[in-house]
Amino acid sequence: DTAVSQTPKYLVTQMGNDKSIKCEQNLGHDTMYWYKQDSKKFLKIMFSYNNKELIINETVPNRFSPKSPDKAHLNLHINSLELGDSAVYFCASSPGGGWTDTQYFGPGTRLTVL
């Protein structure tokens, strides 16, 4: 009965490759997010979707493309991976996208680019 799940948990790949990280939530939430945690543990918002509509798109290289096939899923596709993309990527969700809502985080995906 995992609330927010991500696959894979670990991803090791070569520079220049394209990879995807999947996120699913079974909480019935309307809003989903992607955060990036760098090697110094700093967490920063990348994207958020409300009911499959993009509402936040921070200054992120356009090699990163989120895709929301339905409101329970928000996948992150990364093209032409670079060394600097190595980080932990967290998916999160919240009930209605309201500012009173708690965000629930997935377990994170550690991406290592060699």
Added chain:
Amino acid sequence: AQTVTQSQPEMSVQEAETVTLSCTYDTSESNYYLFWYKQPPSRQMILVIRQEAYKQQNATENRFSVNFQKAAKSFSLKISDSQLGDTAMYFCAFMKLNSGYALNFGKGTSLLVTP
């Protein structure tokens, strides 16, 4: 843009003692939310406590409480009766209205609870 500052990169406390983690933030907003999240070695992000800026009363959750000073833009977390399981990174976070509900995080404080 809002900035969140956690001035203590690392802290240590003995089991059963009390520890306070500092957080200050910079904003021109009058209404917003503040949060403390915990990230243990398992990497999972766990909500510890949250505070609505319009509420004067400080939030409490069992052994965790906050000291919210709106005028000073300060939001410290007090952990009472520290337990070994409290060992984790603690992140202070800010959310403003109409921001797409993104959390703006501080750089974190690594807390070690020792026996």
